[in-house]
Amino acid sequence: MPVYLQLGISGYINDLQSPDNLHRDEILATGVLLCSVSINGLYKWTTLIKGLHTVLQQRKLLETTTQSPLVGHLIEVIALLDVPHFTLNRSTESLRIWPSYFAQRHLTGVQETSGLPYSLLDLICNMDSPDAEQRLRNWPGELCRELVQIHLWEAFRTASILHCRALRPATENEENSAVAGFGDELLEMKALAACQAVIDSKGDSFPGVPHLAAALMYPLFIVCLSTEQDTVARSLSRDLFSDVVKKWGDHEIRLAWDIVIEVWQRSTMQPGVCGLKLAEDFVAELDIEMYLY
Numbered sequence: 001m002p003v004y005l006q007l008g009i010s011g012y013i014n015d016l017q018s019p020d021n022l023h024r025d026e027i028l029a030t031g032v033l034l035c036s037v038s039i040n041g042l043y044k045w046t047t048l049i050k051g052l053h054t055v056l057q058q059r060k061l062l063e064t065t066t067q068s069p070l071v072g073h074l075i076e077v078i079a080l081l082d083v084p085h086f087t088l089n090r091s092t093e094s095l096r097i098w099p100s101y102f103a104q105r106h107l108t109g110v111q112e113t114s115g116l117p118y119s120l121l122d123l124i125c126n127m128d129s130p131d132a133e134q135r136l137r138n139w140p141g142e143l144c145r146e147l148v149q150i151h152l153w154e155a156f157r158t159a160s161i162l163h164c165r166a167l168r169p170a171t172e173n174e175e176n177s178a179v180a181g182f183g184d185e186l187l188e189m190k191a192l193a194a195c196q197a198v199i200d201s202k203g204d205s206f207p208g209v210p211h212l213a214a215a216l217m218y219p220l221f222i223v224c225l226s227t228e229q230d231t232v233a234r235s236l237s238r239d240l241f242s243d244v245v246k247k248w249g250d251h252e253i254r255l256a257w258d259i260v261i262e263v264w265q266r267s268t269m270q271p272g273v274c275g276l277k278l279a280e281d282f283v284a285e286l287d288i289e290m291y292l293y
Contacts, residue, residue, distance in 0.1 A: 001043050008034055009048070016051050022058045028074045031055070035081055039291045042255065046092040046289055052078050053095050062101050076102070077113055080293070085127050085163060086218070088290040089283040098125040108142070110149070114293065115215065117142040120153060124160050133164040148201040152215065155194035158187050159219035162226045166276040184226055188233035191223045192240055199244070216244060217253050218292045224260040225275030229268065255290070259283065 012030050015021040031052040038045035056062050061075060079102055080086070084094035103125065107118035114121065119142060123135050136157055144150055162184060195216050220241045227234040245257045263278045270278065283290045 001041070005034070005037060005041065005043070008037075012048075012051065016054060019058075022055050025068070025071055025074070028052065028055055028071065028078075032074055032077050032081075039289075040252065042252070042288045042290070044091055044287075044289045045291075046081075046087060046090050049078065049082050049095065050092065053082075053097070056097075062097070065105065073112070076111060079125075080111075080114060080121075081291075083125050085124075085167070086292050088280050088292070089286075090289055098122075110142070110144070115149070116153060116156060120157060124156065127160060127164050128167055133161055136161050136164065148198055151194045151197035151201065155191050155198065155216065155219040158191040158194065159222040162187055162191070163222050163276070166222075166226065166274050185228070185231055185233045188223050188227055188237065191219050192233065192236050195219055195223075195240060199240075214250075214253065214293075217256055220244065221256050221260065221292055222276075225263055225279055227275075229264070234264075256292070259290070 008030075012027070012034055015027055015030070021027050031048055035045050035048050035052075038048070056075065056078070061067060061071065067075065075097075079097040082095050082097045084090060084096075098121065102118065103122040106122075109118060110116065111118050111121055116124075120139060123132065123139060126132055126135075129135075139157055141150065141153065144153075165184065198216060220237070223233070224237045224241055227237050241257055241260065245254055249257070259279050259282055262282050263275050266278045266282070267273065267275060
């Protein structure tokens with residue numbers, strides 16, 4: 001970890017010790033910035049969320065819906081950083097800020113930071129609930145300003161269903177797949193088609209910058225981990241993800257692709273182990289926390 005980041009975190013921790021500082025909006029912004037810098041540098045960062053949560057509790061910001069636009073935005077960002085299934089090899093327990101605060105409010109419209117509807121985020125953030133897959137399958141969608149948003153949301157919805165299945169025992173997945181009427185490969189193809197549609201619609205809008213890759217990293221990563229060897233979905237996911245990496249990938253998306261390649265190699269030696277579990281194991285060996293969005 002570079003010296004400037006160590007000093008920044010040290011100063012932030014010192015500020016948390018002063019009751020007067022806890023009431024300053026700047027300390028929330030500083031904590032979020034440090035999380036962001038740490039994520040970009042692939043350093044462990046989730047311990048910083050505890051400090052942010054302390055500030056939220058001290059100011060009782062999670063007990064009211066009346067905040068300034070800045071504070072409201074920062075709370076949303078903190079809640080998204082805290083979503084447990086977006087981080088591989090997380091070293092701290094999730095505080096479940098989104099399910100306990102935002103999901104209870106049933107907000108409508110699109111969340112600014114993620115570009116996803118609040119109603120979809122409510123489901124994604126409860127991915128480990130028993131009825132999560134059913135609720136994701138039944139999600140009706142929301143109105144949008146651009147058609148490409150529909151494709152992005154569909155990529156996340158279908159990838160999240162695959163993610164739900166990866167979190168459950170295989171026998172339970174077989175039952176859910178039978179009830180749903182479709183298996184993993186069809187879902188994989190749907191998610192890949194949605195990702196391709198986003199690229200076809202917006203690829204020229206992001207020359208040389210990682211915004212498009214960042215937006216698609218989560219669905220592409222989850223789909224790739226889900227695919228089986230020697231399937232059409234595996235071949236298509238390989239072509240699509242590698243193309244995104246070549247055109248728009250920064251070091252984070254490149255690492256995500258490296259993890260996928262490693263998981264595919266390990267799965268040939270451990271065919272009964274879930275791809276998500278293999279990814280968690282590999283990220284743990286790298287001794288990092290990998291944020292997927």
